[in-house]
Amino acid sequence: xxxxxxxxxxxxxxxxxxxxxxxxxxxxxxxxxxxxxxxxxxxxxxxxxxxxxxxxxxxxxxxxxxxxxxxxxxxxxxxxxxxxxxxxxxxxxxxxxxxxxxxxxxxxxxxxxx
Amino acid sequence: xxxxxxxxxxxxxxxxxxxxxxxxxxxxxxxxxxxxxxxxxxxxxxxxxxxxxxxxxxxxxxxxxxxxxxxxxxxxxxxxxxxxxxxxxxxxxxxxxxxxxxxxxxxxxxxxxxx
Numbered sequence: 001x002x003x004x005x006x007x008x009x010x011x012x013x014x015x016x017x018x019x020x021x022x023x024x025x026x027x028x029x030x031x032x033x034x035x036x037x038x039x040x041x042x043x044x045x046x047x048x049x050x051x052x053x054x055x056x057x058x059x060x061x062x063x064x065x066x067x068x069x070x071x072x073x074x075x076x077x078x079x080x081x082x083x084x085x086x087x088x089x090x091x092x093x094x095x096x097x098x099x100x101x102x103x104x105x106x107x108x109x110x111x112x113x114x
Numbered sequence: 115x116x117x118x119x120x121x122x123x124x125x126x127x128x129x130x131x132x133x134x135x136x137x138x139x140x141x142x143x144x145x146x147x148x149x150x151x152x153x154x155x156x157x158x159x160x161x162x163x164x165x166x167x168x169x170x171x172x173x174x175x176x177x178x179x180x181x182x183x184x185x186x187x188x189x190x191x192x193x194x195x196x197x198x199x200x201x202x203x204x205x206x207x208x209x210x211x212x213x214x215x216x217x218x219x220x221x222x223x224x225x226x227x228x229x
Contacts, residue, residue, distance in 0.1 A: 004156070032215040043118070043205055043220035044157070051214035089156050093215055100145060100209065100216050101170065104156030 003027060004105035006090060012111040013080055021075040021108045023090035028071050031095025035064050035075050038087045038107070048075070080112045118221035120206050126227045127196055134192045135224045139208030145216070146189050148181055149205040150174065151223070157205055163189060196228045
């Protein structure tokens, strides 16, 4: 049962482009949504956390938005760089009795060419 | 803060053998999680501890899997009678509370290959 869907599955862009990664989730009653980065063979690095009451969060060239009612989140990366190449994962925390348990999407593999 | 450490990084085992993985969380984090990740998929939740108490186990965890966190410090995940379907990356994470939710720190994982 797929609860979190990420589109596209893979993305290849030239350096300098602005890009958008999409995440949709079926459970609108989320507590928060997080975006992570995963480099090959490595663990996950937390990028941004958006509380359910918030619409967006920004960190440097990254901006994440959240529309809880429609079950969507986007991660915007400005002026992409080769060092941004990684897999980007979104995950939600449903809160309540499931507080702290993350449900992940399958990820978007991003390649930024020099 | 030395991060979350997992040992070993890689494990190759024959089907039917038992394996044990270790996770050392960040010392001030009271929650510890285990996730499993197969190729091309996102991590799937297995179980988590708050201090030494195991509070939830996923249906993914068959009775061949057991996890412990003695004294609320490091944790071990044991898989008995391994099967080829157990081949995956096993990720450990610990967390601390922050505004709006929990901040997670993941380890680099243990990659298990069952041959």
